[in-house]
Amino acid sequence: QVQLVESGGGLVQAGGSLSISCAASGRTFSRYNAAWFRQTPGKEREFLAAVGWSNGNTRYADSVKGRFTISRDNAKTTVYLQMNSLKPEDTAVYYCAASTSFLVTTRQDSYDYWGQGTQVTVSS
Numbered sequence: 085q086v087q088l089v090e091s092g093g094g095l096v097q098a099g100g101s102l103s104i105s106c107a108a109s110g111r112t113f114s115r116y117n118a119a120w121f122r123q124t125p126g127k128e129r130e131f132l133a134a135v136g137w138s139n140g141n142t143r144y145a146d147s148v149k150g151r152f153t154i155s156r157d158n159a160k161t162t163v164y165l166q167m168n169s170l171k172p173e174d175t176a177v178y179y180c181a182a183s184t185s186f187l188v189t190t191r192q193d194s195y196d197y198w199g200q201g202t203q204v205t206v207s208s
Contacts, residue, residue: 086110086197088180093202100170104202106163106180114158117183120165121192122176122204129179131190133165141188148174170206177201 092104106118119134133154134143142154153166163180181195189195 086113086116086182088182088197088199090178090180090199090202093178093204095205095207096170098170098172098206098208100206101166101168102170102204103164103166104178104204106165106199108161108163108182110161113161113182115184116197117185117188118154118156118163119181119183119190119195120152120154120163121179121181122174123179123201124176129192130176131192132178134188134190135163136188143188143190145190167204170204172206172208174204174206176204178204 087109089107096102115137117136120132121129123129132148135154135156151169156163179201180199182197183195185194
């Protein structure tokens with residue numbers, strides 16, 4: 085079992101930066117791929133970024149490539165999402181997820197564990 089708890093969300097002005105974190109419990113989290121998704125009311129949950137456990141491979145959605153960076157600290161069982169050049173359309177609830185899949189995937193149905201989410205609001 086893995087439990088995920090996001091933190092660091094808040095209000096930021098457009099053009100600003102914010103870093104959110106996901107703390108994981110469970111001895112084997114270092115062997116899970118991890119990802120960030122986000123969701124706004126009435127819309128599907130959107131993949132943002134993922135990082136592999138074995139080689140640190142990353143994948144990004146086109147909408148955030150070059151602005152967002154995912155990283156992980158296996159020793160601290162924490163995954164981070166550094167968000168730069170934020171836009172009002174980045175406003176959403178951000179979710180951390182963990183997957184036992186062999187591949188670093190963008191599919192949310194491949195992720196076995198989810199956090200409760202943290203709100204990020206970008207003002208114009």
